[in-house]
Amino acid sequence: xxxxxxxxxxxxxxxxxxxxxxxxxxxxxxxEPPAMLDQxxxxxxxxxxxxxxRHPGLAWMPAFATVAVFGIAISLFxxxxxxxxxxxxxxxxxxxxxxxxxxxxxxxxxxKMTEARESSATMKVETDRVxxxxxxxxxxxxxxxxxxxxxNEASAVPSRSDFRxxxxxxxxAAGNAERDSRQSQGAPPQPLSxxxxxxxxxxxxxxxxxxxxxxxAEILRLKExxxxxxxxxxxxxxxxxxxxxxxEALKTPGR
Amino acid sequence: MPEVSDxxxxxxxAKGDVTAFNELYQRHRGALYRYxxxxxxxxxxxxxxxxGTWEKVIRSxxxxxxxxxxxxxxYRIAHNHLVDHFRKTRLSSTLESGELKDHRPDPSxxxxxxxxxxxxxxxxxxxxxxxxxxLLLKLESGLKVxxxxxxxxxxxxxxxSRLRYAVSKLKKSLVT
Numbered sequence: 508x509x510x511x512x513x514x515x516x517x518x519x520x521x522x523x524x525x526x527x528x529x530x531x532x533x534x535x536x537x538x539e540p541p542a543m544l545d546q547x548x549x550x551x552x553x554x555x556x557x558x559x560x561r562h563p564g565l566a567w568m569p570a571f572a573t574v575a576v577f578g579i580a581i582s583l584f585x586x587x588x589x590x591x592x593x594x595x596x597x598x599x600x601x602x603x604x605x606x607x608x609x610x611x612x613x614x615x616x617x618x619k620m621t622e623a624r625e626s627s628a629t630m631k632v633e634t635d636r637v638x639x640x641x642x643x644x645x646x647x648x649x650x651x652x653x654x655x656x657x658x659n660e661a662s663a664v665p666s667r668s669d670f671r672x673x674x675x676x677x678x679x680a681a682g683n684a685e686r687d688s689r690q691s692q693g694a695p696p697q698p699l700s701x702x703x704x705x706x707x708x709x710x711x712x713x714x715x716x717x718x719x720x721x722x723x724a725e726i727l728r729l730k731e732x733x734x735x736x737x738x739x740x741x742x743x744x745x746x747x748x749x750x751x752x753x754x755e756a757l758k759t760p761g762r
Numbered sequence: 763m764p765e766v767s768d769x770x771x772x773x774x775x776a777k778g779d780v781t782a783f784n785e786l787y788q789r790h791r792g793a794l795y796r797y798x799x800x801x802x803x804x805x806x807x808x809x810x811x812x813x814g815t816w817e818k819v820i821r822s823x824x825x826x827x828x829x830x831x832x833x834x835x836x837y838r839i840a841h842n843h844l845v846d847h848f849r850k851t852r853l854s855s856t857l858e859s860g861e862l863k864d865h866r867p868d869p870s871x872x873x874x875x876x877x878x879x880x881x882x883x884x885x886x887x888x889x890x891x892x893x894x895x896x897l898l899l900k901l902e903s904g905l906k907v908x909x910x911x912x913x914x915x916x917x918x919x920x921x922x923s924r925l926r927y928a929v930s931k932l933k934k935s936l937v938t
Contacts, residue, residue, distance in 0.1 A: 512794075521922065524929045525900060531882050534900045540795040544809055545787070548816040552775070552783045555820045 719748050727756060768832030776823040787816070790833070792926060793903045797826060800886055800898050801844060811847055815840045834909035837899055841913050878936070885935035893928035896921055 723745050729737035739755060766782075768789065774782035794815065798808040818839050826835060886894055892914070899910045907925075911918040 521926055524933070525912070525925065526896075528929055528932055529901050535879050535882065538796060538799050538805075539792055540812055541809065544813055545791065546822075548787065548813060549784060551817060552787070553780050555823070556775070556778045556780050556783075570798065726927050744883060 715748075719744070719751055721759070722747075723754065727754070730756070769826075769848050772826050772832050772869075776826065783820075786832070788838060794836065796902050797837070797840060797898050798844065800883075800902065801891075801894065802847075803887055807814065807847070811840075813841055815843050830912065831909060832901060832914045833905060837903055837905060837913040838915070841895060841899075841915075843857075844895070845891075864901065882932070885932045888935065889928050889931060893924045893931070896924040897928040897932075900925060 596759045722740065726737045726744060729740060741753075744751070747751075766785070768786060768848075770785040771782040775786065795808065795812050798811040798815075800803065802808055802811070806858075819836060823841070826832070886897065889897065896910055896912060899905045899913060904912065907918045907921050910921045914921065
């Protein structure tokens with residue numbers, strides 16, 4: 508391809524004249540740049556390239572580092588701020604935060620209490636269900652009839668409450684035995700569960716009910732037999748169970 | 763093995779090849795220096811103009827475009843640098859106003875060997891700046907008319923006209 512700056516042909520006479528002048532010009536001396544000047548130019552050329560290639564392709568590094576530092580600082584700031592807002596309060600005792608281990612122990616204890624509370628609720632529901640199975644009388648008459656009937660059967664056939672009392676006693680005794688054995692083996696004493704702590708009270712109430720029933724049956728038997736000792740027994744009974752609703756047979760004025 | 767072109771060398775230097783610049787410098791150092799030396803005839807000023815031109819070449823290495831011959835691009839920078847120098851020293855207007863004889867260098871300082879060389883040297887210095895520049899670009903640097911036009915920023919017809927006037931004046935000065 509022809510270069511755009513290719514020589515255009517100019518008039519031949521001018522070319523001849525230039526050739527003649529050029530011959531004479533060529534015979535002039537040819538001064539050269541000083542060596543010191545050459546060295547200065549070459550050094551300058553070398554420095555210009557060295558400046559550019561000293562960190563090739565790393566011109567973005569300062570900007571990137573600046574942005575990264577700001578990003579990390581901002582994220583740390585927000586993270587600490589969030590921690591401050593949502594941090595769970597530590598367990599305090601006498602105004603001081605407890606150590607981490609004690610806080611964990613406290614948390615475990617709270618969990619156990621929650622579980623015990625749930626199990627007691629379950630037990631209450633179960634107890635209500637059993638009592639409804641027994642058709643507990645709500646009116647005084649039906650209650651008296653039930654107690655009299657129970658008293659009559661008491662000496663011959665054990666009541667369901669007796670079985671229940673026995674079962675509960677067995678369970679409590681087993682629990683106590685297990686706890687005693689654990690303690691005798693050197694294991695640290697463990698807190699009683701709610702079921703274990705409620706069981707003796709239930710046993711006591713059931714035992715009292717059975718005892719009252721038995722004693723009423725005995726008083727009725729003495730009265731029917733004409734033994735005057737029934738009055739003395741009845742007084743003892745009312746002292747023992749002042750709130751107990753007596754059957755009609757024992758409420759006679761002549762008692 | 764064919765010689766690597768000036769343009770290729772300049773491109774290699776723009777990419778960081780210092781040896782390419784060394785080669786390029788060796789090719790053009792003498793002609794460029796004499797271009798300035800014949801214009802101002804003062805070695806100190808010629809040195810400054812010469813070094814300044816190469817500094818501009820180094821700084822402008824990434825702006826060099828291949829379609830333009832390197833020599834034309836180099837002498838365009840040199841010519842503009844020289845014009846700036848003339849503007850600053852008002853030498854250009856002084857030369858064109860016919861006060862050349864007052865500023866002519868001592869022939870002995872220019873180391874002219876014989877009378878004919880002295881006459882030629884003085885004749886070149888006595889030319890107007892634009893004609894002298896066109897003539898030196900032709901005789902010393904060997905540029906073509908179109909390249910001289912590119913370097914000096916005028917049309918090639920203007921270059922031919924300046925060359926014709928310069929040759930005519932030189933012949934007269936040499937005969938007399």
